[in-house]
Amino acid sequence: MTAALANFTALVLLLTITAYSVAGGVDYGAGIWDLLAGRGARSDRARELIDHAMAPVWEANNVWLVLAIVVCWTGFPLLFQSVFASLYPLFAVALLALILRGAFFAFRHVGVGPRGQRRAGVVFGISSVLAPFFFAAALGAIASGRVAVSEPSVPVWQACFNPTSISFGVVSLAATAFIGASFLVGDARRFGMPDMTDYFKRRAVIATVVLIIMGTIALAVMGLENSRLLSAMLTGLGTPFALAAVIFTPVVGFLLWRGIFLWYRTLSVVVVGSLVFAWGFGQSPYLLPRQLTIAQAAPPLGTEVLLSIVTLLVVVLVLPSLALLVYLDQRGALESP
Amino acid sequence: MEITWKTRSHNPEYIGGLINGAGQVNFGIAIPSFDSVLIGLNPNSVAPGLTSVPADARPSIVEANITHLAFDLMVGLGSAGVFLMVWYFVVLLGRRHLPQSPWFYRVASLAGIGSYIAIECGWTTTEVGRQPWIVYNLMRVADAVTSAPASFVWIMLSALLVVYVLIALIFVNVLLGLAARWRHEDERELVRAPEEGAPYGPRPELASDGSVSPMGPLP
Numbered sequence: 001m002t003a004a005l006a007n008f009t010a011l012v013l014l015l016t017i018t019a020y021s022v023a024g025g026v027d028y029g030a031g032i033w034d035l036l037a038g039r040g041a042r043s044d045r046a047r048e049l050i051d052h053a054m055a056p057v058w059e060a061n062n063v064w065l066v067l068a069i070v071v072c073w074t075g076f077p078l079l080f081q082s083v084f085a086s087l088y089p090l091f092a093v094a095l096l097a098l099i100l101r102g103a104f105f106a107f108r109h110v111g112v113g114p115r116g117q118r119r120a121g122v123v124f125g126i127s128s129v130l131a132p133f134f135f136a137a138a139l140g141a142i143a144s145g146r147v148a149v150s151e152p153s154v155p156v157w158q159a160c161f162n163p164t165s166i167s168f169g170v171v172s173l174a175a176t177a178f179i180g181a182s183f184l185v186g187d188a189r190r191f192g193m194p195d196m197t198d199y200f201k202r203r204a205v206i207a208t209v210v211l212i213i214m215g216t217i218a219l220a221v222m223g224l225e226n227s228r229l230l231s232a233m234l235t236g237l238g239t240p241f242a243l244a245a246v247i248f249t250p251v252v253g254f255l256l257w258r259g260i261f262l263w264y265r266t267l268s269v270v271v272v273g274s275l276v277f278a279w280g281f282g283q284s285p286y287l288l289p290r291q292l293t294i295a296q297a298a299p300p301l302g303t304e305v306l307l308s309i310v311t312l313l314v315v316v317l318v319l320p321s322l323a324l325l326v327y328l329d330q331r332g333a334l335e336s337p
Numbered sequence: 338m339e340i341t342w343k344t345r346s347h348n349p350e351y352i353g354g355l356i357n358g359a360g361q362v363n364f365g366i367a368i369p370s371f372d373s374v375l376i377g378l379n380p381n382s383v384a385p386g387l388t389s390v391p392a393d394a395r396p397s398i399v400e401a402n403i404t405h406l407a408f409d410l411m412v413g414l415g416s417a418g419v420f421l422m423v424w425y426f427v428v429l430l431g432r433r434h435l436p437q438s439p440w441f442y443r444v445a446s447l448a449g450i451g452s453y454i455a456i457e458c459g460w461t462t463t464e465v466g467r468q469p470w471i472v473y474n475l476m477r478v479a480d481a482v483t484s485a486p487a488s489f490v491w492i493m494l495s496a497l498l499v500v501y502v503l504i505a506l507i508f509v510n511v512l513l514g515l516a517a518r519w520r521h522e523d524e525r526e527l528v529r530a531p532e533e534g535a536p537y538g539p540r541p542e543l544a545s546d547g548s549v550s551p552m553g554p555l556p
């Protein structure tokens with residue numbers, strides 16, 4: 001019973017991280033393109049689209065982050081302690097970026113004067129880069145096996161910054177830009193801005209190429225640094241997901257390159273989700289590779305049962321409201337009359 | 338929350354007041370037996386005192402006083418809020434119009450600040466009152482301290498303070514700017530919904546030729 005519930009909790013945690021990577025990725029990706037837009041009339045138009053597309057779901061995605069943290073500390077308190085004891089610098093930067101991002105997106109929106117708006121936009125853009133990089137670097141640090149149970153066994157800086165954690169961060173930036181551009185293509189089409197459709201279509205194709213290159217480099221780095229991790233990810237439960245990512249990434253790039261506006265958003269969600277699943281299933285049954293399994297980290301049965309009830313409540317309450325928000329947004333129902 | 342030294346019945350309720358190391362309460366207004374009545378609706382109810390807990394497992398004298406004053410301030414502000422509400426409804430139901438007195442609106446505008454102070458006092462009450470425990474009777478604060486170096490904790494605290502002060506300053510600045518802009522537009526009778534152009538607000542139409550900025554014209 002406990003084992004089954006612990007596995008269920010681990011799956012919920014993985015799904016929450018995946019939801020954050022996908023939904024948050026769309027959001028952060030828009031911020032990255034905002035930062036890269038440069039100056040000029042066309043960039044202003046791109047920013048206008050980004051603003052317009054993001055405003056209704058402003059920071060709503062952080063629900064997933066909160067849920068992941070709560071599930072982690074109630075479901076796997078030992079994992080929570082270990083991860084934060086070893087990786088606190090990464091989370092510190094990511095959380096500062098999160099605060100600045102939310103605040104300065106709003107400031108840019110209502111900021112007085114074009115110069116103030118531009119400055120707020122830069123802070124918003126830079127924090128949109130920092131947050132996904134550092135969150136993903138934390139996942140990479142866990143995957144590299146440098147997070148020891150309860151207290152750090154290697155110097156914290158070494159646990160945080162190593163080839164695997166940095167490659168996870170870089171891949172997440174590429175994936176974030178990729179899914180962000182793909183959804184902005186959809187938004188541009190929805191708002192009837194053909195010039196912006198072309199603009200983000202080109203960027204989505206570039207992001208696809210960058211994602212493929214960075215993904216390959218990351219696999220090579222992981223292979224050189226920790227071949228056991230790589231083989232676990234490529235031959236274990238994670239294999240189908242790794243394959244899905246490898247197959248569908250170029251498909252999205254191809255569809256957008258040829259201007260076939262079908263399935264490209266769904267498939268980019270599949271790509272980002274598969275990347276997270278490849279990591280999560282790749283290192284199962286371990287929460288911390290070769291140190292802490294799901295069963296070892298499970299809390300007492302009572303906690304597990306309560307957490308499962310709370311999870312079901314989340315499914316009943318939070319999912320429909322977020323789904324409705326996304327549905328209304330994509331239908332354009334949140335436009336002012 | 339009550340500065341009661343020894344466990345006893347007929348315990349008085351102190352409004353304000355400070356306890357000293359010898360267990361004597363100075364200043365403050367004592368309402369005889371009222372604490373016992375609050376606990377058990379009966380002056381014979383026994384109120385446990387601070388000394389019923391070993392000295393190393395209870396708040397220090399200073400902490401006990403902070404807890405007591407924070408709690409009193411919270412209850413005081415809450416009661417003032419209730420008073421304001423009663424005032425409002427008495428006028429509304431009795432005279433069928435909103436209160437006319439400028440003092441009502443002066444106090445009402447202070448109630449916003451007061452509610453924040455009350456919330457902070459409530460937190461102070463629980464957090465200081467729980468000392469020296471972080472999880473009551475299970476884990477002491479001293480045992481829960483991070484293994485991260487103190488320098489990191491200080492750097493992080495300073496960074497958060499700087500970021501939040503910065504955000505607060507910009508926030509106030511933006512609000513003042515918006516107020517000035519809306520006033521300006523009201524004067525020109527270009528009345529717009531105040532929510533327009535703000536996050537969570539309805540979005541203005543986006544022109545497909547990009548000629549109209551969602552921000553609208555600046556003053």
